[in-house]
Amino acid sequence: MNGPTRRSFLAQSLGTAGLVALSGLACDSTRPRTGFLGLMERVNERFERALFDPTRLAPELGPEQETNLADFPQYKIGPAFPEVPAGWVLRIGGLVTRPLYLSLEALQRFPRTRSRVRHHCVEGWTAVAAWDGVRLSEIAERAGVDRRARYVEFRSFEPGYYSSWDLESALHPQTLLAYGMDGAPLALEHGAPVRLYSAVKLGYKMVKYLAEVNFLPMRTGGYWEDQGYEWFAGV
Amino acid sequence: MSARGPVPARPLQPLSIRVTHWLDAILLGIMAGSGLQILTAFPFLGPRGELFRLYPLQGVPPPSALTVGEWLAGARHWHFAFAWLFVLNGTAYLVYLVASGEWRRRLFFPRRDALNAWQTVLHDLRLRKAAPPDVGLYNGMQRLTYTLVLFFALPLVLSGLVLYKPVQLPHLTALLGGYDCARAIHLVLMAALAVFAVIHVVEVLLHPRTLLDMTTGGPPKVEPPS
Secondary structure: OHHHHHHHHHHHHHHHHHHHHHHHHOOOOOOOOOHHHHHHHHHHHHHHHHHOOOOOOOOOOOHHHOOOHHHOOOOOOOOOOOOOOOOOOEEEEEOEOOOEEEOHHHHHOOOOEEEEEEEEOOOOOEEEEEEEEEEHHHHHHHHOEOOOOOEEEEEEOOOOOEEEEEHHHHOOOOEEEEEEEOOEEOOHHHOOOOEEEEOOEOHHHOOOOEEEEEEEOOOOOEOOHHHOOOOOOEO | OOOOOOOOOOEOOOHHHHHHHHHHHHHHHHHHHHHHHHHHOOOOOOOOOOOOOOOOOOOOOOOHHHOOOOOHHHHHHHHHHHHHHHHHHHHHHHHHHHHHOOHHHHOOOHHHHHHHHHHHHHHHOOOOOOOOOOOOOOOHHHHHHHHHHHHHHHHHHHHHHHHHOOOOOHHHHHHOOOHHHHHHHHHHHHHHHHHHHHHHHHHHHHOHHHHHHHHHOOOEOOOOOO
8 A cells, every 4th residue: 555655755755856966966047156057166266276376477568558548447336436435544454463554655665566467357358557556465474474364355445345365366476456557546446545456366356445455264255256256266 | 791700880970979979069059158148248359449350240249049147157157167078078079089990981181082072062062963972971071071170179178278267378378369369269269160050950951861870870880892
């Protein structure tokens, strides 16, 4: 008498197991962190980290390669470009022995680095500008980064705007806290007073309107990353 | 049967060819569809401020019916997830092609196949009455086309690698003329493969027997005496 019941139970469990297996392998474009797409993002991050050479420099370009400033896109996440808070300072914190609070003038007293490299946007366009700023690695040295720090989180004073990076990319010699663009002070439309700029990441990782740099033992997310954009996003 | 003993009867389309062929059809569709969705985010070729003048479709987004991945981030996840499977499947096909000796009757060799390819074109265009001699599984024109497809696949993958890692692969990036040039190459090669795919499907519909062979394997192959 329990034959059919057992069979239907078996069939049901098999069906459930199949569904679970399928959903584990599913490709959901709106939730790309799950299923097969999520698995492959983790595989790809391993590949990207293995390929990343912290000493490899992106080619520095000549001034004739610069994109017209008017053609360099301006992006903002809110409806309007944010206002710089009164008494703005950049806070360097997290796992550091000496937390720093740097005004723009203090930041500009660090050795200045100019980087003119090709900018790669996730959308597929490229552009070139000359960025003036301080290498994050020099700031990290001054602050004394703890060995437990493996990630760096960049927070903007624009609400909700942030990103987190692997430490190696953040300390790359072409990763700058930039305050100048094409020889002029950084414009509000490009992230004033200070933004992150780097040759080794896609544009959406370069947080504008910086307020905080935190050295952390764990990764956090990011404004774009939390929506589903790839976390590592190296180029 | 020859005096040398029984020849292993391999079907017209061996299993390895059939499996990699159909996987490739699916994977190529996913790669092209997600690639077109990525293109939608910036449907231009060339860097900002210096768009390539030769590209006739500047600013024209691809039809959404042809896209996979729904949005930019979704499509990028599809593209970079399935790129590995696409490359693995292609590699498996090439390894089998070489190891099995199938390359001899599938690839194009100018001395052997050029005349037959030309005669086939003339015959198909009704410019030549006599059918070209039967040279086995594929005629010269098919061999030329399938070989070209393989040669297109390599720069397609290489230009894709440049778009993925332009800074970490500096030599390859320079070889292909930089990121924006590689992006144009990537799109043009995809378009070339798409044109091939359309003609291929039309030819298959004109010769439905080949569809059956590519699915079930077909009868053991009979090659004309050489």
